[in-house]
Structures are given as structure tokens and as C-alpha cells.
Amino acid sequence: MPLAEWGALSDIGNLIGIWIAGLLTLAVLSYVLGDNPIYRLAQHLFVGVAAGYAAALAWNHVLSPRLTRLVQDPAEAWPVALFVLLGLLLLARGLRPLAALAGIPLGVLVGTGAALALGGILTGTLVPQLAASFVSLAPAAYGGGVMGWATALDAAFLLFCLLAVLAAFQYHRADHGPLRLWHRGVQALGRFGRLVMMVAFGAILAGAALTFFAILQSRLAFLVYDWLGSFVELGL
């Protein structure tokens, strides 16, 4: 086929893609008017396409290459056979007499996953974040001067907020016992901690609003520039 015809076909394909995307965008935006069949059709389409895409990708890029390697060069790729066997054992869950065998791959999956996740949380989040909360409150540590004082105050506020949030999770009655005053102090600090958490949740909510606003803008830009632009291309 001549190159010019390929180009023309590509343009037509592009145009069809723009129209499908435009109509689906309008279908999703129709939710503003309430739940309706057009919105639900688009929703089901997106879920189905995403699931199909993930399944195809898992076969093409994960399973198929490894199975091919195992068939072509079993001497070198024999460890793959072990994992294929573990994968097949998962299917035994559907057969009542063999269902117990599915526990072996599940044990491997859950065991390694939990071990890695726990180790990762400790070394990647808990310990570094704890270490980061040990801050110096001396202005000299930040170079002194106005900036040093400002940074030291910032660090002190960070520390205070951290302690306040921790205090917010102390659940006990403060009216009894010899540590009554201490408990009341912790309760008061916890009330400030709840305020700090509210501010943090507010920031997260504002961030989410910005994200969805940006996505809305992107779809509107698509409708204005690409979809409505295609009307001009078609001479409408």
C-alpha cells in the first residue's frame, strides 16, 4: 500500500479514536446529571477494558516469555518450572480433594510478601521517619541568625505537633488515679493533636480536589481542542 494511503488510514483511525474518546468523556461527565445508563455503559466499558488489558499483559509479558524459555531451554530455565508448578497448585483450590495443596503456593506468596513488607516498613518508613523526628532545637545548628531561629522554631513546632498527634491516641479516663494531672495534660495535648490531624486531612482533601480539577481540565481541553476541532477537520 502506498505511504500516502497509509497516512490517510492513520488519520481516519485517529479521528475515530478522538470521537470514541470524546463520546466516552461526555458519557462519564453525564454523571453530573445523576446516575444514568450512558454513564454506567462507560463505567462497565472502562472496567472491562482495564481488566482485559491487564490479563493480556500478564500473559504476553509475564507468563508466555517464561514458558517459552522453559520449553526452549529446560536445562537452563528449570527454576521456572518450580514456579509454574507452584502456580498450577493454586488452581487445586477448585478441586476439593486437592484443595489443601493450594496452601503451599499461598504460604510462599503470603510469607514472602509479609516478610518483605514488614522489613520494608521497618527499614524504609518507621526507622527513617523516627530518625527524622529527632531534630535539633538550637538555632546555631541551622546557621544562627534570623533564619537559624526561624528553622529552630519550625523544628520545635514539628516536634510539638508530632507529640500532640501521638497524645491524641491515648485513650483513658483522666479523672482517676494518682497521675490525674498528667492524664489531663495528655488529654489537652491530644485535643491539639486532633486539630493538627484535621489540618493534615484538610491538606490531603485540598490536594485531591486539585488533582480531580486538573483531570477535569484535561478532559475539557480534549473536548474543546481535539473533539470540537475534529468538527472543523470534517468541515462541519
Next chain:
Amino acid sequence: MIACKECGHENPEALRQCEFCGASLTPDRYRECPACGALNEPDRAACARCQTPLPPPPPTDAASEPAGDQPRTPDEPPDGTPIEEDPLTGLEGLLPPADVPDPMSAQDRAAFHLPSDDEREDATLLHRIATERAPLSPMRREGASTTRERMPGGIRRLLYLLVLLAALMPLITGRQSQPWESPRPQTLQLAQAMADIAAGGQVLVAFDYTPGYGGELDPLAERVLVDLARRDVALVAISTRPEGVGVAWQVLGRAATFVPDYQYGTNYIILGYLPGAERGLRMATQDLATILPHDDVRQMSWEELPAMQGIRTVDDFDAILLLTDDGNSARRWLEQVDTQVDTPTYALATARIEPLLIPYRQSGQLAALVGGAYGALEYPLEEPPQRNDLHSTDSHLALWGIFVLAAILANVVPWRMHRN
């Protein structure tokens, strides 16, 4: 205080059941709205929540008593029927009185005391917990009203319209606020870090976001990737999410069109989907070539791809650029990869998860963090790639105005309704 009509116990005003005997306190005090179920003071003519007219109060005992000048005797029934003779009349004294056991010994009686205020408070709390109605719908009727009840339809539609107007603001104003846009320190830090990567360097780009968030992340990713491509840095794309591979095809392919002679295979490649979540990432730090031995587009081995020369594990890259819309995904990269390698990690995230990642930037685990569509606007780049988008500070300013308006309306409207 409300006196219980059954036992006479004095109860706090807020209670709807007697804290002593459990008898209902509400019917005599409140009237339930037939439309929304809210409980109203007896003297209200319309429901305080939905303004539905309330039915007239039921007649009181005094009103239901028969009219007339002749007072009834205590033994006379209200309808005037004669009293039948008691069948036990005249049988008193036939049987000897039985011994009635005393339920409270003298010791118990001495130890008995009236409850203190604290004990009464505890008992009240326990009673409320034990008798609180569990089903969701009655609780919702008594508790906070729904969004639709708080915000009438007209105001909601007005807010939709205002948000739409804010989104289209650049078409109306022509991006008036552009001269005042200036990059934040973290954005300059990221730009400087990208500039410090030497020509011929290799950067691992993790496309860990779905196409749904492309509207926000694509412009930012495109700017940074074009910046790196212009510096002749090789880009290697990977994703721990299946949809991320498609995003990588689209974004990297488009970025490459802005840089002459930036070729697939030589300058950039897409390695593909890295399965296994934590396990896959940890494995990648040890032997990436075994997990993903071929590229995703041409199925070529690493030896045939100049962009992969000298690479075996994640540690061999000059930097990791993490593009993500998911806090868990970012956390996995930091916990499983960043702890195992010396390669610095830079994150480009959606504004939604940016606050969750700030602690990692503060602790130094993330070398830089830039988020949101605003990050794309402020990232310094000469001759940025042209896009047909509507992202601008004009829109953001308009959106903040709408937030303030919505906050005022959401508080003032219910307050006015309550007062009326």
C-alpha cells in the same frame, strides 16, 4: 432535667430514655417529622430540618377526660360501667403470712450508698452505649444530615457551574496570571538535579500511574523527560502497574518527538511491566536483567539495546524518576528499592498524594518531590513542548475562590435553615 413519668427519676435534657428505668422520655417532649424523621420541639409548627408542616399534637390527658360537673369516684371507671365484685373479697386471713426474705443484709445496707457523680456519668455512658440504636438509617436520621439535605439542589448546580467556569478560565482570561508564576524551591531543586545528570547517563523512569491521572501527570512528566532527553540522557521505562506500560508508550513516545534524533533503543526504551509488587521490586535491586530480559516494544535483548549498556541492577542507574498517583506504590519503591541502592529517587506525584510523600522528602529518602499540574507550569524549561491544555494559575485562583464560597455556603445555608 426531665422527670421520668414511670419512676420519677430526674434525667439530663439530652437523654431520650430514662437512665434509671429505661422508659422513653421522648414522646411527650418531641414530635417526629413525617417526612424526614427529625425530632422537633412540641411547640414547632413546621419541621426544623425540612420545613414540612407537623401534624397537630395529640390531645393531652386533661383534654381527653369527660366533661361534666360530677367528679368520678376513684373506683368508678371512666365509661360509667358498674364495678364487678372482687373474687378475693372476704378471703383475708385464711392463710398464715409467709416469711419474706430480706434481700439486703445489715452489712449490705451499711455499705449501700448513693452513686457519686462519676459513677452516674459512667452509668449514663454505659446505658447510652448499650441502648444506642445500631442500624445505619435511623442513626443517619438523627445524626448529621446528608449532603443533599445540607446543600439544596440549586446551590449544588451553581457550584458545578462555577467549577466548570474555573476550569475553562484560561479560555476566558487568556492566562493573565502567567507573569506572576514562579517556581517553588523544590521544583528548582528537581530541575537542578536533572541538570546535574551527565550526558550519556541513564535514568530509570517508573510510570506507576494509570491513564486516568494522565491529565495531571502527563504534562509534568513530559517536561522533565524532554529536559533529560535534550541533555542526551538515556531513559529506561518500567512500571509496577499493568496500565503504566501503555502510559509509558504514550508519554515517552510524545516526549521523543520534541528532541531530534532521540531514537527508541538507542536513547530510550520501555522495559515493560514488573510484576510481583514488593517481591518484584526487591528482585530488581539484585538482578533486573533476569526479570525483564527483553524490552516491551521490539522484544530485543539488553545486549542489542545501546540504552541498556552497563546496566544490570537498579543500582547501576544514575537516578530513579518515580511518576506515581498512588501513595502505596511510592512507599513500596522507597521501602524496597531506595533502602537497597544508592541511586537517588526523585518523585513526580499527583497533588492528591503529595502531602503523603512530604515526610519522605523531609527525611531525605526522596531527593526531590514535585506534584500536580502546577508543578508542570513552574518546571523551568526553555522552549517547553506545546500542549493544548487548560492548566493555568488563573484556574487555580478561581478554584480557590470557589472553595471559599463553598465553605461559606456549606456553613451559612444550614445555619439559616436551622434558624428559620
